[in-house]
Amino acid sequence: MQEIRYNVHDSSFRPRIEHAVAQSRGLSRPLRIEFGTRGGYTRDVWIEIPGDDPRTFRSSWGGAERRFSARLRAAATVLRDRGIRGRFRAAHEDGILRLERMDLRPSGSPPVSP
Numbered sequence: 001m002q003e004i005r006y007n008v009h010d011s012s013f014r015p016r017i018e019h020a021v022a023q024s025r026g027l028s029r030p031l032r033i034e035f036g037t038r039g040g041y042t043r044d045v046w047i048e049i050p051g052d053d054p055r056t057f058r059s060s061w062g063g064a065e066r067r068f069s070a071r072l073r074a075a076a077t078v079l080r081d082r083g084i085r086g087r088f089r090a091a092h093e094d095g096i097l098r099l100e101r102m103d104l105r106p107s108g109s110p111p112v113s114p
Contacts (some may be wrong), residue, residue: 001058
């Protein structure tokens with residue numbers, strides 16, 4: 001897993017993500033957030049929000065950090081700021097962000113691997 005820096009400055013994507021996450025009760029269900037504008041990098045990655053580092057999160061992204069999706073970075077920052085820790089699947093395509101918590105599974109279920 002690669003370490004990616006959280007946003008230092010507010011992102012224009014933050015308000016929509018913040019609202020959706022607040023409504024989801026800690027991502028107890030998958031989220032689909034539409035930004036109303038198309039474009040941006042298409043990405044589908046795992047992100048892990050740890051409780052031990054306020055500067056970086058971990059991601060399955062293998063490319064250059066500067067090419068990491070701004071929407072996904074904004075989502076990770078919102079999760080950190082709301083105290084929501086864990087492992088998530090985060091995907092963005094054409095202005096639609098999908099977030100799903102992957103560390104909530106029924107007892108006895110096998111772990112999800114990337």
